[in-house]
Amino acid sequence: MAEVQRVTVLGAGSWGTAFAKVLGDAGRDVTMWARRPEVAAEIRERHLNSSYLPGIELPERITATADPAEALDGAQAVVLAVPSQTLRTNLSEWSGLLPPDAILVSLAKGVELGTLKRMSEVIAEIARVDDGQIVVVSGPNLAKEIALGQPAAAVLACTDHDNAKAIQQASFNQYFRPYTNTDVVGCELGGACKNVIALSCGMAAGLGLGTNTTATLITRGLAEMARLGAKLGADPLTFAGLAGVGDLVATCSSPLSRNRTFGERLGRGETLEQALAATGGQVAEGVKSCTSIRELAMGLGVDMPITDAMHRVCHEGVDPRRAGAELLGRSQKHEWS
Numbered sequence: 001m002a003e004v005q006r007v008t009v010l011g012a013g014s015w016g017t018a019f020a021k022v023l024g025d026a027g028r029d030v031t032m033w034a035r036r037p038e039v040a041a042e043i044r045e046r047h048l049n050s051s052y053l054p055g056i057e058l059p060e061r062i063t064a065t066a067d068p069a070e071a072l073d074g075a076q077a078v079v080l081a082v083p084s085q086t087l088r089t090n091l092s093e094w095s096g097l098l099p100p101d102a103i104l105v106s107l108a109k110g111v112e113l114g115t116l117k118r119m120s121e122v123i124a125e126i127a128r129v130d131d132g133q134i135v136v137v138s139g140p141n142l143a144k145e146i147a148l149g150q151p152a153a154a155v156l157a158c159t160d161h162d163n164a165k166a167i168q169q170a171s172f173n174q175y176f177r178p179y180t181n182t183d184v185v186g187c188e189l190g191g192a193c194k195n196v197i198a199l200s201c202g203m204a205a206g207l208g209l210g211t212n213t214t215a216t217l218i219t220r221g222l223a224e225m226a227r228l229g230a231k232l233g234a235d236p237l238t239f240a241g242l243a244g245v246g247d248l249v250a251t252c253s254s255p256l257s258r259n260r261t262f263g264e265r266l267g268r269g270e271t272l273e274q275a276l277a278a279t280g281g282q283v284a285e286g287v288k289s290c291t292s293i294r295e296l297a298m299g300l301g302v303d304m305p306i307t308d309a310m311h312r313v314c315h316e317g318v319d320p321r322r323a324g325a326e327l328l329g330r331s332q333k334h335e336w337s
Ligand SMILES: NC(=O)c1ccc[n+]([C@@H]2O[C@H](COP(=O)([O-])OP(=O)(O)OC[C@H]3O[C@@H](n4cnc5c(N)ncnc54)[C@H](O)[C@@H]3O)[C@@H](O)[C@H]2O)c1
Pocket: 011, 012, 013, 014, 015, 016, 017, 034, 035, 036, 052, 081, 082, 083, 084, 086, 090, 107, 108, 109, 110, 141, 142, 143, 144, 281, 282, 283, 285
């Protein structure tokens, strides 16, 4: 297994920047690509990214540029840290610049609208690489907490165990503990589905509901993501791990979660447009993934009632209170049917 020392992070948003810090604190040489030249300059010259992680000092070994060719030169691993729905377009622009043997690391948690592909499937298609060259990062990783150096674990999923190990070696440090996993399907579905469930938990909070409701949504959310995973060949154990329960608990309960916050605004009566405006341009993936995951599930005959409800609230104008009442009014069933 070759040691990974030179890493490029494409995307300087919240998680891209926090993950770059993880790598820098693990002793790697990191070059970030930022879409806005002023963000690149601030990272390079002042070791700050005040637009996304105000007050966080970045390691001196992180540099940044707005030129993707410069960023990718000599990279042994390339971290893709852009939103799910723009990954295809972003990567199409970069694919000719990727060093051929570089391990591609996916941070995005979503399912592509239209194609219904997971992120590693989009990467394999656009970068024309074997799936063993793609490592998926998932788990309870709220960017701000990680950037503050608060302890957290993550999963690095790859069909090629050596490549997962290489990124594990490159990223573990005093506060970040990554585990390897070979269940790419389960880890990606967990990461995408939990965003939708976090929307529902936020919505419940916005409606003034308490902990029993949150726990019910988390647990039944877990049941519906596990049903989808089973149909797509995921390992059921994955959903009991960091990419399943772990990420659900973090995202569904933290006020730092963009998805939970978005749902809370809808629950309080804001419109989709008002909630979108309040994100300040940061991505709440569940708002789009509720539609793609619902379509994926429907095509496979998998029942995902909470995801369906979130789609109808976000995109069909259904009132959150009515969506809640309809969820409760469905026909009675066995817990595991
Ligand atoms: N923030 C977190 O705590 C966190 C943790 C784990 C996973 N993730 C996932 O990582 C992915 C990236 O999240 P983030 O928090 O860094 O998002 P963000 O919204 O904070 O940043 C997105 C970055 O992508 C760039 N970008 C490039 N092309 C873009 C385009 N066409 N439209 C919009 N942005 C574009 C933006 O400039 C920005 O630097 C998401 O899928 C998210 O679910 C986020």
